[in-house]
Amino acid sequence: MRELTTGRKVFLLLGMFLAGAWNTVTYNWQNHYITDIDGHDYKFHHPFMQGAAMFLGESICMILFLLVVKRNKSMMDEEK
Numbered sequence: 001m002r003e004l005t006t007g008r009k010v011f012l013l014l015g016m017f018l019a020g021a022w023n024t025v026t027y028n029w030q031n032h033y034i035t036d037i038d039g040h041d042y043k044f045h046h047p048f049m050q051g052a053a054m055f056l057g058e059s060i061c062m063i064l065f066l067l068v069v070k071r072n073k074s075m076m077d078e079e080k
Contacts, residue, residue: 023054
């Protein structure tokens with residue numbers, strides 16, 4: 001398997017940092033969101049939906065990681 005270049009490592013590091021920061025900011029926005037229904041103000045409070053959305057995102061990351069590992073393994077087997 002080839003070594004990652006410094007530029008690619010920096011790109012991945014920044015991508016992970018920005019994704020984590022965006023996740024934190026949007027989670028905070030959701031918790032401060034107030035909606036007006038029938039003249040009453042309601043604060044957003046759906047921890048189950050937030051947790052489910054975060055779990056879905058992490059599951060997608062895991063699936064992609066496993067696909068990359070499988071692809072790399074098959075590439076190494078072809079080289080032998």
